[in-house]
Amino acid sequence: MSERRLLGRAFVDGMIKDDIVVTIRGAAIADVGQVTHASAVERVRGLIVPGLIDMHIHGGAGADFMDGDEKANARVLKFHARNGTTAVAATTLSGSVSDLHKAVRAIAATANNKPPGAEICAVHLEGPYINLRHAGAQDAASIRPANIQEVGLLIVEAPRLRFIITLAPELEGARALIEHYRSKVLFSIGHTSADHSEAVAALEWGASHFTHLFNAMTGMHHREPGVVGAALASADATAELIADGVHVHPVVLRIATTLLPHRVALITDAIRACGMPDGKYKLYDHDINVAEGSARLVSGTLAGSVLTMSRAVQNMVELAGLPIEKVIPLATEVPARILGVADRKGKLERGYDADVLVLSEKFEVDRVYARGEEVTS
Numbered sequence: 001m002s003e004r005r006l007l008g009r010a011f012v013d014g015m016i017k018d019d020i021v022v023t024i025r026g027a028a029i030a031d032v033g034q035v036t037h038a039s040a041v042e043r044v045r046g047l048i049v050p051g052l053i054d055m056h057i058h059g060g061a062g063a064d065f066m067d068g069d070e071k072a073n074a075r076v077l078k079f080h081a082r083n084g085t086t087a088v089a090a091t092t093l094s095g096s097v098s099d100l101h102k103a104v105r106a107i108a109a110t111a112n113n114k115p116p117g118a119e120i121c122a123v124h125l126e127g128p129y130i131n132l133r134h135a136g137a138q139d140a141a142s143i144r145p146a147n148i149q150e151v152g153l154l155i156v157e158a159p160r161l162r163f164i165i166t167l168a169p170e171l172e173g174a175r176a177l178i179e180h181y182r183s184k185v186l187f188s189i190g191h192t193s194a195d196h197s198e199a200v201a202a203l204e205w206g207a208s209h210f211t212h213l214f215n216a217m218t219g220m221h222h223r224e225p226g227v228v229g230a231a232l233a234s235a236d237a238t239a240e241l242i243a244d245g246v247h248v249h250p251v252v253l254r255i256a257t258t259l260l261p262h263r264v265a266l267i268t269d270a271i272r273a274c275g276m277p278d279g280k281y282k283l284y285d286h287d288i289n290v291a292e293g294s295a296r297l298v299s300g301t302l303a304g305s306v307l308t309m310s311r312a313v314q315n316m317v318e319l320a321g322l323p324i325e326k327v328i329p330l331a332t333e334v335p336a337r338i339l340g341v342a343d344r345k346g347k348l349e350r351g352y353d354a355d356v357l358v359l360s361e362k363f364e365v366d367r368v369y370a371r372g373e374e375v376t377s
Contacts (some may be wrong), residue, residue, distance in 0.1 A: 002372070003024045006356070007041040010048035011328050012348050022048055024354040027372040032348050038130035044358050047364050050348055051086025051355030052309040055164070056124055056212065056240055058091050058283075060274035062307075065090045066284055068102035073110040077117035077230035077313045079275050080268075081375045087119045087336070087345050088357035089164055090111030093271075093284050094127030094142040096136070097150065101157060104169040108158035116368060119353075121339050124155065124315035126211065129177070134216045137303035138191065139285050146173030148180050154246050155184070166211040168192035182206030186338065188240075191216045192227055193221040199230035200338035203237060209338065210239040212269055213256060214248050215302070232259050238338050239331075240267040243312040243320070244305050246294045250319035257322065257330065265335040266312045266327075271295055271304035306337050314363045324363065 003025045010020035012032060016036040021038050050162055058064055060081035063072035073090070080088065092100060104123055110118035127138050129146040146167060164186045167174055170193060178187050182205070189202055190211025195218060210217075210231045218226035231239050243253055243266050244291045259262050268274070273281040273290045281288050281295070286305040288295050295303045309331055316327040336346025344353050354372035359365065368375040 003030070005038070006048055006072050006358070007035070007038055008044040008046070008048055008205055010348055011050070012323065014329070016047065016324070016325050020048065022348055024355060024356065024369060027354055029348060029350055029352045029354050029356070031350055033359060037089070043343055044367070046360045047324070048114070048348065049357050049359060050332040050346055051357050051368065052084045052313070052331045053087040053311050053339065053346060053368065054080065054085050054268050054314055055089040055122065055265055055335045055339055056091050056126070056215065057088050057270050058304055059272035060270050062272050062276055064272040065107060066093055066103050068097065068099065068106045070106055070110050070113070071170045073106055074115040074117065076125055077110070077115060079119070080270070080308065081117035081368055081370050082219060082365070082377060083308035084357050084368055085308070086357070086368065086370045087121050087254050087339070087341065089122035089124040089339060090120050091124040091126050094130060094138040095284060098140055100128070100154060100252050104154050104157040108161060111158070111161055116373060117375060120161065123158050124164040124166070126166040127191065129165070129167040129171055129174065131171060132192045133193045134168070134191045135268050135342055136191060136216045137286055137297055141148065145213065146177040148172060148173070148177055149187070151177060151181060153209070162186065164188055164209070166190040168194060169205070170198050175205050178202065178205040178207055186195040191215070193218060193245060194227050196225040196229050198255050199227045203230065203234060208237050212242050212247065212267065213239040214252065217244065232256070236263070238263045238265060238334065240265050242267060242269050242305055242307065244293070244307040244316045245315055247302060248298065249304065250315070250321070253316065253320040254322060257320070262329070262334060264330050265338055266309065266316065266331045268307040268309055268312060269304045274306045274308065310363070310365045317363060
């Protein structure tokens with residue numbers, strides 16, 4: 001069994017410490033400890049952190065999980081691993097019944113086969129049970145009422161994976177769906193026209209998460225707090241933030257992170273155009289245009305992002321002004337907890353998966369290990 005020992009500054013136990021040796025043995029972290037002197041180690045510059053975890057990602061490198069193809073999925077996982085992401089929730093869009101089944105089957109097969117790169121830990125169904133008025137770049141023809149039977153059949157396609165479902169709680173069948181599957185599925189409020197009281201009611205039914213907070217939902221007004229107000233006032237709900245500097249203003253990123261301590265998960269919402277040149281691409285049945293760091297429909301509506309998790313971490317430091325030790329958990333420990341894999345991912349700790357990232361002094365990706373294997377280009 002191969003062994004590698006990395007020595008340097010590392011994020012351990014919630015803080016950055018010097019002279020940490022991280023021992024990788026096979027696919028696991030064998031030991032993490034602080035030393036004054038050590039032999040047979042590789043001293044690294046920069047900062048050693050856990051691999052990043054993206055719980056809302058559609059694609060990259062020209063491929064999308066809605067393609068329903070294992071080779072396309074593997075391309076997405078390899079690309080994002082090169083950019084620091086070692087675990088994901090493969091995310092679908094509102095689509096036809098047959099297209100969703102095809103996508104979930106391919107995601108399950110990919111997860112079982114474990115190609116090189118990031119590991120699929122969950123399926124995130126972003127729709128089709130959403131509100132047409134806040135559909136964003138989702139396919140309007142595929143939006144439909146919540147359906148308990150349909151969800152049950154999709155879960156059968158990937159029984160070993162955690163399921164997340166983004167839905168609008170004001171829609172027909174939403175309450176019944178949440179209450180029926182609340183012990184098996186993580187329900188997330190998003191793409192919704194709900195008012196504050198409807199969002200609070202959904203939390204009482206069993207929803208516990210908010211999809212890309214501030215985007216595709218009712219905002220906070222001082223006389224109607226909206227969905228955003230329900231999220232910020234919640235005692236224990238978690239929320240996603242797209243930290244690309246386009247979807248959410250950096251000041252608002254900082255405010256949300258402050259108001260929701262230990263409950264914000266950075267996400268990319270990346271689409272197939274991530275990592276590709278500017279130009280025209282497909283997002284399910286929509287034509288989108290990518291230019292100057294954003295992806296949009298012809299109407300100008302934002303259509304996912306071309307963000308990577310490593311860039312999201314950089315942006316939280318450089319744009320939102322947060323210290324790196326406050327940012328790292330938002331991309332590691334918090335999403336690991338939400339996805340139910342906090343016992344093996346999200347920390348540099350003995351016995352955890354050897355998902356290890358080395359960041360440069362400017363927090364750019366220098367080296368990545370996914371389950372102990374170094375990710376190369």
